Amino acid sequence: MGPLAVNEIISENTNLFLAFIIGIAFGFVLESCGFSSSRKLAGVFYGYDMVVLKVFFTGAITAMLGLLLFSLFGWIDLSMVYVNPLYLPSAITGGIIMGAGFILGGYCPGTSFCGASIGKIDAMIFIIGLFLGVIIFALGYDLWDGHYMAGFKGEPKISTALHLSDGVFALLVVIIALAMFWVAELAEKKFAREEY
Amino acid sequence: MKPRLILALVIVPLALVIAAVPESKVRPFKLTANELLTEVAGRSQFISPETVADMILKKDPSLRLIDVRSPEEFEKYSLPGAINIPLPDLLSEDYADILNQDVRMNVFYSNGSLLADEAWMITRQLGYTNNFVLEGGLNYWFEVILNPQKPSSASPDEEFLKYDLRKGAGMALGGGTQIETTTPRTSLPAVKPAVQPVAKKKKAAGGC
Amino acid sequence: MEEKEVKKTVSTKYLNPYLGGVLLGLVLLAANFVAGRGLGASGAVKSVVVSATTALAPSSEEKSGFIKEFRESHQGNPLKTWLVFQMAGVIVGGFLSGAIAGRLKLKIEHSPKITSRKRLIFALLGGILFGFGSQLGRGCTSGAALSGMAVLSLGGFVTMMAIFGTGYALAYFFRKNWI
Numbered sequence: 001m002g003p004l005a006v007n008e009i010i011s012e013n014t015n016l017f018l019a020f021i022i023g024i025a026f027g028f029v030l031e032s033c034g035f036s037s038s039r040k041l042a043g044v045f046y047g048y049d050m051v052v053l054k055v056f057f058t059g060a061i062t063a064m065l066g067l068l069l070f071s072l073f074g075w076i077d078l079s080m081v082y083v084n085p086l087y088l089p090s091a092i093t094g095g096i097i098m099g100a101g102f103i104l105g106g107y108c109p110g111t112s113f114c115g116a117s118i119g120k121i122d123a124m125i126f127i128i129g130l131f132l133g134v135i136i137f138a139l140g141y142d143l144w145d146g147h148y149m150a151g152f153k154g155e156p157k158i159s160t161a162l163h164l165s166d167g168v169f170a171l172l173v174v175i176i177a178l179a180m181f182w183v184a185e186l187a188e189k190k191f192a193r194e195e196y
Numbered sequence: 197m198k199p200r201l202i203l204a205l206v207i208v209p210l211a212l213v214i215a216a217v218p219e220s221k222v223r224p225f226k227l228t229a230n231e232l233l234t235e236v237a238g239r240s241q242f243i244s245p246e247t248v249a250d251m252i253l254k255k256d257p258s259l260r261l262i263d264v265r266s267p268e269e270f271e272k273y274s275l276p277g278a279i280n281i282p283l284p285d286l287l288s289e290d291y292a293d294i295l296n297q298d299v300r301m302n303v304f305y306s307n308g309s310l311l312a313d314e315a316w317m318i319t320r321q322l323g324y325t326n327n328f329v330l331e332g333g334l335n336y337w338f339e340v341i342l343n344p345q346k347p348s349s350a351s352p353d354e355e356f357l358k359y360d361l362r363k364g365a366g367m368a369l370g371g372g373t374q375i376e377t378t379t380p381r382t383s384l385p386a387v388k389p390a391v392q393p394v395a396k397k398k399k400a401a402g403g404c
Numbered sequence: 405m406e407e408k409e410v411k412k413t414v415s416t417k418y419l420n421p422y423l424g425g426v427l428l429g430l431v432l433l434a435a436n437f438v439a440g441r442g443l444g445a446s447g448a449v450k451s452v453v454v455s456a457t458t459a460l461a462p463s464s465e466e467k468s469g470f471i472k473e474f475r476e477s478h479q480g481n482p483l484k485t486w487l488v489f490q491m492a493g494v495i496v497g498g499f500l501s502g503a504i505a506g507r508l509k510l511k512i513e514h515s516p517k518i519t520s521r522k523r524l525i526f527a528l529l530g531g532i533l534f535g536f537g538s539q540l541g542r543g544c545t546s547g548a549a550l551s552g553m554a555v556l557s558l559g560g561f562v563t564m565m566a567i568f569g570t571g572y573a574l575a576y577f578f579r580k581n582w583i
Contacts, residue, residue, distance in 0.1 A: 002436075002437040002438070002440070003436065003437060003438065003439060003440030003441075004437065004438050004439075005438060005439045005440055006439075006440040010438070015438065015439055015486065016484065016486060016489045017489070018438050018439070019435075019439065019486045019487075019489035019490040019493065020489045020490065020492055020493040021493060022431060022434055022435050022438065022443075022490060022493065023489065023490035023491060023492060023493020023494045023496070023497060024493040024494070024496050024497035024500070025427075025431045025434075025493075025497060026428075026431050026443055026490065026493065026494050026497060027493060027494035027495060027496065027497025027498035027499075027500075027501070028497035028498065028500055028501045029419075029424055029427045029428050029431060029497075029501075030428070030494070030497075030498065031497070031498040031501035031502055031505075031507075032418065032419040032424060032501045032505070033418060033419050033421055033424035033425075033428075034418040034419075036498060036502065036507070037513060038513055038527075039513055039514075039515065039582065042581075042582045043582070044568075044571075045571050045572055045575035045582075046575060046579065046582060046583050048583060051418075051421045054421035054422060054425060055421045055422075055424050055425040055428060056425070056545075056549070056550060057425065058203065058421070058422050058424075058425020058426055058428070058429065059425045059426075059428035059429040059432060059550060059554075060429070060432075060550055060553040060554055061207060061211075061429070062207075062425065062426050062428070062429020062430060062432075062433070063428075063429040063430075063432035063433045063436070063442075063554035064429075064553065064554045064555075064556065065207065065210050065211060065214060066429060066430070066433035067433060067436060067554060067555065068214045069210070069214060070433075070437065072214065072217060075437075076436070076437055078555075080440055081436055081440050081441070081555055082440060082441040082442065082555070083552075083555045083556070083557045083559075084542065084543060084547075084548055084551070084552045084555070084557040084559040084560040084563075085542070085559055086557075086558050086559030086562065087542065087559070088562070090540045090541060090542070091541055091542070091548075091559055091562045091563045091566065092562060092563075092566050093537075093540055093541070093566075094537045094538065094539070094540030094541020094542065094563060094566070095537070095541050095548075095562065095563040095564070095565070095566020095567045095569075095570065096537070096566050096567075096569075096570045097533050097534075097536055097537030097540065097541075097570075098533070098534050098537035098538060098541060098544060098545075098563075098566070098567045098570075099537075099566060099567040099568065099569065099570025099571040099573075099574065100530075100533050100537075100570055100571075100574060101529075101530045101531065101532070101533030101534030101535075101536075101537055102530065102534065102545075102567060102570075102571045103530075103570075103571045103574045103575055103578050104526045104527075104529050104530035104533065104578065104581075105526060105527050105528075105529065105530015105531050105533070105534060106526075106527070106530065106581075106582070107527070107530065107531070107534075108445070108534060108544050108545040108546065109445035109446045109448075109449060109534065109535075109538060109544045109545075109546065110443070110444075110445035110494065110544065110545070110546040112531070113445065113491060113494050113495055113498065114494065114498035115498075115513075116495070116498075117494075117495045117496075117497075117498035117499040117502065118498060118499065118501075118502030118507050118508050118509070119502075119508055119509050119510040119511065120511065120512070120513055121510065121511065121512045121524070122512050122513055122514065122523050122524055122527040123527070125524050125527040125528050125531065126527045126528070126530060126531040126534075127531060128528065128531060129527065129528045129529065129530060129531015129532040129533075129534070129535060130446070130449050130531045130532075130534060130535035130538075131449060131452070131453060131531075131535060132528075132531070132532045132535060133531060133532040133533060133534060133535020133536035133537070133538075133539075134446075134449050134450055134453045134535045134536070134538075134539055135453055135535075136532065136535075136536055137470065137535070137536045137539040137540065138453060138457070138468060138470035138471070138539075141468065141469045141470040141473075142469055144540070145469055145473075147540075148540060153558075153559075155557065155559070156557075156558040156559070157555075157556040157557060157558060158556050158557070158558045158561050159556050161558050165215070165218075166556060167211075167214040167215040167216070167217060168215045169556060170211055170214055170215065170556075171211040171212060171214070171215040173553075174207055174208060174211040175208075175211075178200075178203075178204050178207075178208070181200055181422075182200075185200070193583055199420050199422040199423060200422060202422075203422050203426070
């Protein structure tokens with residue numbers, strides 16, 4: 001019964017080793033989809049390359065349905081799985097700053113490591129920027145820790161917030177995702193640019 | 197075009213199946229029927245009123261009395277320091293931390309021992325430990341621990357009850373040394389069960 | 405004529421995005437099944453920063469609220485975390501994929517409309533913003549948005565909307581950098 005590490009079916013060291021293996025798979029898939037290219041990544045904001053939307057949402061609904069199915073078969077105890085907490089103000093401000101970082105840098109932390117691993121110098125510079133950004137946050141921590149710690153709302157799920165069951169909400173996401181895929185294909189045809 | 201169609205054709209039916217199935221039970225039973233029967237037969241869940249009275253007198257911090265009757269009955273009378281978890285609300289999320297823990301000894305009680313035993317059965321099946329049932333419930337508690345006093349035959353029933361309750365509260369809280377009983381009992385209270393530690397499952401830390 | 409053909413082969417070398425998405429979802433599912441948590445990235449950067457800071461300036465542990473907050477959930481070596489091991493794997497995995505596909509090349513990727521220098525400056529700025537924002541938002545697109553959506557987290561969803569919403573809002577002003 002999963003999660004394996006939480007139920008102590010595997011040791012902490014095995015868990016860390018598997019983290020490495022899972023990371024290899026993660027990096028491999030990301031790079032294979034082209035997430036090592038900042039230009040492909042930024043394309044989602046202009047319509048010429050919607051790979052981010054397609055991969056992201058397909059991944060999210062696959063994992064979402066996978067988890068619910070596993071829970072249905074009793075293979076995983078969902079109450080032991082980490083659900084991101086909600087600190088409302090910082091979730092928004094952090095997201096806004098990250099959005100700006102995305103459009104300027106064309107990467108996000110995960111993809112920047114992919115890009116760096118195949119030799120993209122702009123990805124490496126982005127990573128340096130990441131470290132600087134974290135250091136700046138750490139140095140000035142006392143200035144914003146009030147904001148950072150404010151508005152804790154627990155670990156709410158979207159389904160509970162909408163008063164839907166998890167399964168019904170997942171179905172809703174699937175339908176919305178499929179609709180977005182169709183729109184994405186149209187956008188790519190309309191805004192096509194040369195690939196390089 | 198084709199990959200999208202394949203994806204849609206596979207994922208939509210899956211999502212429909214998941215949406216149609218009712219919310220999976222959050223707390224599965226940890227004990228099998230056989231395991232529970234063995235424990236029930238051993239009657240290890242019962243704790244004698246003497247032991248509880250002793251703990252109350254000694255102000256033992258590990259004791260937690262849980263009244264599983266309705267709030268109205270709880271208001272009328274409850275054992276000193278008891279909290280009220282009516283049986284219908286037993287599985288509410290609010291009480292999960294009280295019932296599933298390894299710090300205190302929870303002792304369920306009700307008028308007899310029926311409700312309290314039911315509460316114990318359910319929590320035991322969920323794998324919780326350190327929960328017990330007050331042997332004989334409040335009825336036995338009054339008979340054994342408190343001094344029954346014959347009021348005059350003309351007094352209404354309520355007077356009988358009130359007298360008993362007051363005397364009982366006084367006796368339990370006053371640190372009295374005399375416990376008159378109608379049935380012969382040994383002078384030593386039964387051995388107090390030890391609180392069993394529960395290995396807590398640590399949820400994984402996540403986030404980015 | 406030749407150019408068009410070359411470009412065609414380059415683009416078809418990438419995995420079909422829907423297939424890639426399914427594979428990504430399976431990796432995320434595996435992470436949740438094995439470790440009880442989703443994927444992530446910025447947390448590993450945080451670990452390295454904490455590790456380096458405590459190594460170079462041991463007194464900072466008391467003085468820094470940031471490090472104290474980290475220590476509350478991590479005892480022991482700050483580098484011995486799930487995310488650090490995962491990110492090490494990401495580097496290996498990305499390299500393998502690039503090697504197999506013949507995409508290994510040291511270069512600065514940029515739109516022909518801007519210089520390399522401009523691209524690098526923006527990359528640095530973008531990184532600083534993302535690094536800062538990921539700490540404030542408690543996650544990045546991998547940890548908050550992707551992994552958050554998989555477990556139906558409202559917090560993850562809010563951060564995701566903020567990231568992409570801002571990206572779209574600012575896209576017009578930086579269009580020259582990309583298209």
